[in-house]
Amino acid sequence: MEYYLVKWKGWPDSTNTWEPLQNLKCPLLLQQFSNDKHNYLSQVNKGKAISLKDNNKALKPAIAEYIVKKAKQRIALQRWQDELNRRKNHKGMIFVENTVDLEGPPSDFYYINEYKPAPGISLVNEATFGCSCTDCFFEKCCPAEAGVLLAYNKNQQIKIPPGTPIYECNSRCQCGPDCPNRIVQKGTQYSLCIFRTSNGCGWGVKTLVKIKRMSFVMEYVGEVITSEEAERRGQLYDNKGITYLFDLDYESDEFTVDAARYGNVSHFVNHSCDPNLQVFNVFIDNLDTRLPRIALFSTRTIYAGEELTFDYQMKGSGDISSDSVDHSPAKKRVRTVCKCGAVTCRGYLN
Numbered sequence: 001m002e003y004y005l006v007k008w009k010g011w012p013d014s015t016n017t018w019e020p021l022q023n024l025k026c027p028l029l030l031q032q033f034s035n036d037k038h039n040y041l042s043q044v045n046k047g048k049a050i051s052l053k054d055n056n057k058a059l060k061p062a063i064a065e066y067i068v069k070k071a072k073q074r075i076a077l078q079r080w081q082d083e084l085n086r087r088k089n090h091k092g093m094i095f096v097e098n099t100v101d102l103e104g105p106p107s108d109f110y111y112i113n114e115y116k117p118a119p120g121i122s123l124v125n126e127a128t129f130g131c132s133c134t135d136c137f138f139e140k141c142c143p144a145e146a147g148v149l150l151a152y153n154k155n156q157q158i159k160i161p162p163g164t165p166i167y168e169c170n171s172r173c174q175c176g177p178d179c180p181n182r183i184v185q186k187g188t189q190y191s192l193c194i195f196r197t198s199n200g201c202g203w204g205v206k207t208l209v210k211i212k213r214m215s216f217v218m219e220y221v222g223e224v225i226t227s228e229e230a231e232r233r234g235q236l237y238d239n240k241g242i243t244y245l246f247d248l249d250y251e252s253d254e255f256t257v258d259a260a261r262y263g264n265v266s267h268f269v270n271h272s273c274d275p276n277l278q279v280f281n282v283f284i285d286n287l288d289t290r291l292p293r294i295a296l297f298s299t300r301t302i303y304a305g306e307e308l309t310f311d312y313q314m315k316g317s318g319d320i321s322s323d324s325v326d327h328s329p330a331k332k333r334v335r336t337v338c339k340c341g342a343v344t345c346r347g348y349l350n
Helices: 027-044 061-087 227-240
Strands: 003-006 017-020 094-097 192-196 203-207 216-220 223-226 245-248 255-258 277-283 293-298
Touching (some): 061 094, 216 277, 223 227, 227 245, 227 255
Parallel strands (some): 094 192
Antiparallel strands (some): 192 203, 277 293
């Protein structure tokens, strides 16, 4: 007869008991146990013509250790997923998945929904004027006041070229929440999954639903710091092989968004030299052109299960950052190798 060692929920390890299969009313846990055992043996026996059937009277210690670690990881990731969904303020749900390794939740990451100004930086999130339109789609609205075109069509898709700023209606506007010029401010509408990649790129983000082309997907948020502080942190990040700095260089180059410790789902979106997301500068309640919000829109139809990517060198102007082509001694840093696998891959992230 098969016996299973059971850890009882809410009880210490000292109360663990061996139970026959007939006493276990937990089909999901048993299935996970079987899957974890099979996955471990598949990895160990990769390339070998060995039966996966285990005829031993007891599990080998290495297998048992893996199964316990996998179970603890699953619990930790579920708790993290629950925390992310408690903290987020948008419609789309966030899921977490790791079928690749034993990596758990990041230890030094804090989920935020909007910019977090560093000490000494003030973000004025209150517009000084707003529109009085009854139909913002046909009247002279906020974009016209700013000297640009309305960014969206009737299907809520972006119709302006990259590099053109988006001016949405703000808190002083008299139009309601269903105004066609309120898209980015409503947050992510799609359910997304933070998943562990199998190509060595760490965590990534995939969509769980189909996303139409030219649709708003997510904002890039983080800690707002000065460009001088960004230069200092950039040296440290380059040495670690990580890249989370996004220059707010729409009109000036005074500030940078750092999503290393504080961020949202965009923190986990990987780079690609052939991305499916495009960067746009957005102004809503804060009309300071030094501090645009950063929005990511789909460049094409993205299907359920497909990974989301953007070009880390892409600026809000739509151009490639000069840092990617300027290798003068003043800018010389440790370079991070790109693993995107695109035909057009430039070879490096920075």
